[in-house]
Amino acid sequence: MRSLLTIRLPKSLWGVISLVLLHLVCAQVLARVHLLEHLLSPGSDSFEALAILGCFFLLRLTVIVFIPAWLVAKIWLRWSRPPEA
Amino acid sequence: MAAVLFIAALWWIPAWWCGRDAARWLGPDAAYPVGLSREVAATIKAGVSEENFTNATSLFRNEWQFGTYQMGALGLLQVIRAHPETRAEFLPSVEQAIDRLLSPNVRAFDLRMWQEDPLDSLDGSNGHAAYLGYLNLILTLHRQLVPDSRYAPLNDRISAALARRITASAQGILETYPTEAYPIDNAAGLASLILHQRLTSADHAAAIKRVLECYRSAWREPHSGLLYQAIGPNSGRPQAGPRASGTALAAAFLAIAERDVSPQLFASIRRELTGSFLRFGYIREYPAGWHGMGDVDSGPVIFGTSISGTGFTLATARAFGDSGLFTRLFRTGYLVGVPVWRGDRLTYATGGPLGNSILLAMLTAPSTPP
Numbered sequence: 001m002r003s004l005l006t007i008r009l010p011k012s013l014w015g016v017i018s019l020v021l022l023h024l025v026c027a028q029v030l031a032r033v034h035l036l037e038h039l040l041s042p043g044s045d046s047f048e049a050l051a052i053l054g055c056f057f058l059l060r061l062t063v064i065v066f067i068p069a070w071l072v073a074k075i076w077l078r079w080s081r082p083p084e085a
Numbered sequence: 086m087a088a089v090l091f092i093a094a095l096w097w098i099p100a101w102w103c104g105r106d107a108a109r110w111l112g113p114d115a116a117y118p119v120g121l122s123r124e125v126a127a128t129i130k131a132g133v134s135e136e137n138f139t140n141a142t143s144l145f146r147n148e149w150q151f152g153t154y155q156m157g158a159l160g161l162l163q164v165i166r167a168h169p170e171t172r173a174e175f176l177p178s179v180e181q182a183i184d185r186l187l188s189p190n191v192r193a194f195d196l197r198m199w200q201e202d203p204l205d206s207l208d209g210s211n212g213h214a215a216y217l218g219y220l221n222l223i224l225t226l227h228r229q230l231v232p233d234s235r236y237a238p239l240n241d242r243i244s245a246a247l248a249r250r251i252t253a254s255a256q257g258i259l260e261t262y263p264t265e266a267y268p269i270d271n272a273a274g275l276a277s278l279i280l281h282q283r284l285t286s287a288d289h290a291a292a293i294k295r296v297l298e299c300y301r302s303a304w305r306e307p308h309s310g311l312l313y314q315a316i317g318p319n320s321g322r323p324q325a326g327p328r329a330s331g332t333a334l335a336a337a338f339l340a341i342a343e344r345d346v347s348p349q350l351f352a353s354i355r356r357e358l359t360g361s362f363l364r365f366g367y368i369r370e371y372p373a374g375w376h377g378m379g380d381v382d383s384g385p386v387i388f389g390t391s392i393s394g395t396g397f398t399l400a401t402a403r404a405f406g407d408s409g410l411f412t413r414l415f416r417t418g419y420l421v422g423v424p425v426w427r428g429d430r431l432t433y434a435t436g437g438p439l440g441n442s443i444l445l446a447m448l449t450a451p452s453t454p455p
Contacts, residue, residue: 027434031425034437064102069094073087
């Protein structure tokens with residue numbers, strides 16, 4: 001049986017897996033620090049919190065909204081490619 | 086063909102993924118409400134202080150501390166009502182939240198604004214609409230579940246004070262703070278009076294009738310049907326435009342107690358303010374023809390979208406059985422709120438103490454008529 005590390009996946013797919021894992025870790029970390037207050041009512045010390053939230057939401061949008069659609073299109077392109085001679 | 090598939094997947098997959106738990110919140114499944122209730126109960130047990138909040142104004146930090154306990158207690162009471170088997174686990178947390186709401190530390194914001202304590206001045210004439218109204222709603226709902234509630238005498242005294250002050254008021258609206266009056270804050274007090282009258286032999290009919298009439302017409306902007314955000318306590322004239330954040334929470338509170346005005350407010354929100362993008366629903370803060378910025382009521386208004394209005398409308402969509410709108414708004418809540426399970430507790434990662442309490446109260450709003 002082959003281990004996960006020996007499975008040959010396209011580089012882009014490894015990138016997707018990394019982003020998904022990063023997103024899961026970030027969500028768990030965010031669950032332990034309270035940032036909504038900065039979002040609802042930014043104070044003078046809120047810049048860092050808002051920057052972190054902005055980056056996280058970009059990552060979340062990428063993982064939940066764009067990556068699934070990109071994967072579907074990618075699989076279609078791969079499936080419909082004419083066989084190599 | 087790949088582009089068509091990309092767009093089709095963009096349309097279908099994210100909305101499906103983010104909305105897949107909506108049916109569980111709408112149905113009889115207790116797992117999710119209980120999970121979020123455990124998070125809120127843990128917050129109540131640990132306590133929140135002004136330091137937990139970031140707003141530069143001490144008044145708002147203190148208000149949010151109050152709101153965390155009030156919304157937490159409301160959500161837990163609704164969960165106990167829908168799932169009676171959770172009573173032993175969550176009723177102590179409700180009573181702990183009420184004790185915290187009654188503590189001098191939490192009611193300090195109201196004392197500071199009025200220069201008199203809201204509970205020590207029940208025989209007086211000042212409104213104290215927010216503190217007393219929000220608190221009395223919780224006390225009355227607690228009494229529904231616990232007929233021999235130890236808070237019953239206080240519940241009777243606050244109800245009598247609210248009814249008397251409404252009857253004596255110039256325009257039927259009670260001030261939250263001196264010269265400031267908001268229909269949203271009065272909605273909680275009105276709901277508490279309706280429920281209190283139903284539970285006890287007290288007669289608040291005159292006060293209830295007067296305020297309901299204001300919600301039907303005078304406090305609503307005629308074109309949109311939405312509530313004005315602020316009303317002049319002496320003139321009765323609007324002091325701020327119609328907005329989602331005030332209307333949606335007022336409709337949610339009223340829907341707990343009555344089904345006459347609250348469906349009208351919900352219908353106005355649905356007609357004037359709902360929108361969706363990629364099947365993710367949102368509520369605009371201002372109706373057509375009105376413009377403004379975000380503030381402490383609405384949160385930041387991003388491309389016209391109201392964070393508070395979107396969250397509060399979850400409650401009325403659920404209460405009035407609009408599962409389509411509930412699901413669309415739920416998807417947005419999932420995307421922005423970032424729900425995460427930590428053991429047997431469900432927490433909204435960007436929520437913090439106040440956000441989790443509000444979401445519990447909105448996601449468990451009673452769907453059966455009172």
